[in-house]
Amino acid sequence: MPETFDTIVVGLGADGSAAAYHLARRGQRVLGLDRYAPPHTLGATHGGSRIIRKAYFEGQQYLSLLERAYVLWRDLEAASGCVLLNLCGCLNIGLPESQIVKESQQSAEAIGVPYARLPAAAVQRRFPAFHLEDGHVAVFDTEAGLISPENGVRAHLEQARRYGARLHFDEPALRWQPDGDDVAVTTAQATYRAGRLILTAGGWINDLLADLRLPLQIERVTNAWFRPKANAAHFHPSRCPVYIWEYDPDLYFYGFPDLGDGVKAGIHYEGALVDHPDAVERAVSETDHEAARVVLRRLLPDADGPFANTAVCFYTNTPDKHYLIDHHPDHPQVALASACSGHGFKASNAIGEALADLVTEQDLKVDIDAFRWRW
Ligand SMILES: Cc1cc2nc3c(=O)[nH]c(=O)nc-3n(C[C@H](O)[C@H](O)[C@H](O)COP(=O)(O)OP(=O)(O)OC[C@H]3O[C@@H](n4cnc5c(N)ncnc54)[C@H](O)[C@@H]3O)c2cc1C
Structure with a gap:
């Protein structure tokens, strides 16, 4: 029998580490998978520093995410004892x-x-x-x-683990498929089953969404x-x-x-x-x-x-350089975020929380309407 979880998170970089943390903190049984061992230098979340700001020239549709991000980074600093900002x-x-x-x-x-x-x-x-x-x-x-991107990912992963999340590094998801209302995720090691799936594989997300042909x-x-x-x-x-x-x-x-x-x-x-x-x-x-x-x-x-x-x-x-955060258009048990178009780290904690809200059907604490599916 495949091992079962409430939610599987594929990709434990900026967005995925935050999603795993928010779900585990709510008492969910979480499995996180990453193809490498984050924080690592092969994705989009390394280099020692990222800019965080509120006077956002990319548009006011980001302001609710940004306000929430500041609150959540401060919470994570308090929980982890790590200075991030x-x-x-x-x-x-x-x-x-x-x-x-x-x-x-x-x-x-x-x-x-x-x-x-x-x-x-x-x-x-x-x-x-x-x-x-x-x-x-x-x-x-x-x-x-x-803000330090490596320390942000590390703190989210440590806190997720503290709340019981299982995190498997160097274990890429090879494919996933709907299984009734659930999902099954296959790696080289095993097939896992969960009620919900979050895809936060960054630049690799199209490998897992080949049929959608996202214009990334x-x-x-x-x-x-x-x-x-x-x-x-x-x-x-x-x-x-x-x-x-x-x-x-x-x-x-x-x-x-x-x-x-x-x-x-x-x-x-x-x-x-x-x-x-x-x-x-x-x-x-x-x-x-x-x-x-x-x-x-x-x-x-x-x-x-x-x-x-x-x-x-x-x-x-993305073609418009704005974020993508939504349910999968055909499978409501799957949520995804990626394509933060070179400006996504600062809000990755609020994105992770929004993904946790989407898959647990809780009220969103931020307005993501502008970042939903639009192709
Ligand atoms: C040079 C540079 C400067 C930037 N400056 C800023 C800035 O100043 N401010 C800002 O807010 N943002 C900035 N950004 C953008 C920001 O860093 C990114 O938007 C954000 O870190 C991306 O996070 P992510 O979770 O989407 O991707 P990642 O952090 O790359 O995470 C994706 C994860 O998925 C894993 N993965 C992939 N495929 C699979 C699979 N099949 N199975 C399991 N795991 C898989 C990868 O190993 C990786 O760990 C910058 C980006 C770059 C590159």
């Missing part, structure tokens, strides 16, 4: 009429986060590492900052860490917030203060598209970071020193 603020930089400036200001007002709209000279006085170009301004989100794109992304060549103290988190700069229309550059391992930066959405996560080129060459260095010199000239480190990651993008 470093709220050093975020500069949303661009021309006054740019999407990043207009929309982040509107979101800040809608969510009620304290913010300041700063002209270039005021930014440089307050945060001397930054040299804004003429005419550019910044919306400073005071409640933003950074895998985009290779690289980050580089630069050693400042001057004024290293300007890059300390007490003087250097995280930032996103719309340096040309619809072109974004983002980065972090120096957490002791260099100034991390990257370009958003300009990476090579590949067919599958397993095809992502893992080797990094200096040319991978040339474009980032060119933009870095414009904004943070003192950071333009030698490379301290590099990392390869990938985004899983």
Whole structure:
């Protein structure tokens, strides 16, 4: 007889580790499966830091998820004893009429986060590492900052285990199928049965939803860490917030203060598209970071020193670059989330909780209407 569970979670990265935790905490019998041993460096959730912010230029449909995410990260810090958040603020930089400036200001007002709209000279006085170009301004989100993705996943998994979840690493789900109102999930080791299934396999989700042919794109992304060549103290988190700069229309550059391992930066959405996560080129060459260095010199000239480190990651993008969180369109006992399009970590805890609510038929604590099935 197959082993039975209330819910099986396939993929224990950002979203899946959170879902497993929320279900186990509610007393569910949970089995979590991952093809590797999370947190690992082969998915989308590594590299030491992710930006978390509320003045969200991607749109106000995210605000309820974001408010919930802050509450849940603080809860997880308390439960795990692990400090996850470093709220050093975020500069949303661009021309006054740019999407990043207009929309982040509107979101800040809608969510009620304290913010300041700063002209270039005021930014440089307050945060001397930054040299804004003429005419550019910044919306400073005071409640933003950074979060460790590895520690977030680790804390969720440890807490899930504490509440009794069974977590099987290095055991990929090969296939799943409806079994009456239940589901059966097969790995190389066994077939398991459960009343509910959550698919949070990140960039691999299409392997498990082949018949739906989701229009997702895998985009290779690289980050580089630069050693400042001057004024290293300007890059300390007490003087250097995280930032996103719309340096040309619809072109974004983002980065972090120096957490002791260099100034991390990257370009958003300009990476090579590949067919599958397993095809992502893992080797990094200096040319991978040339474009980032060119933009870095414009904004943070003192950071333009030698490379301290590099990392390869990938985004899983939807056509509209918005999240996907919903039931499977044909099988109500299955819920899924993925395709957070390069900006999903900050809300992954609230996404995991929403998935737990979907499969246990509880009232959602957040509004996910904008992120439901739409193809
Ligand atoms: C360079 C970079 C920078 C980013 N910056 C930010 C940021 O600043 N702020 C922000 O909010 N977001 C950011 N993001 C996005 C964010 O990190 C991702 O949206 C999020 O971490 C993805 O989580 P996930 O759970 O969907 O995927 P993952 O964390 O990759 O998890 C998927 C898991 O599924 C497992 N899996 C796959 N197939 C199977 C299978 N068949 N069986 C079992 N397990 C399977 C994988 O091993 C993996 O552990 C960034 C992403 C990248 C790449």
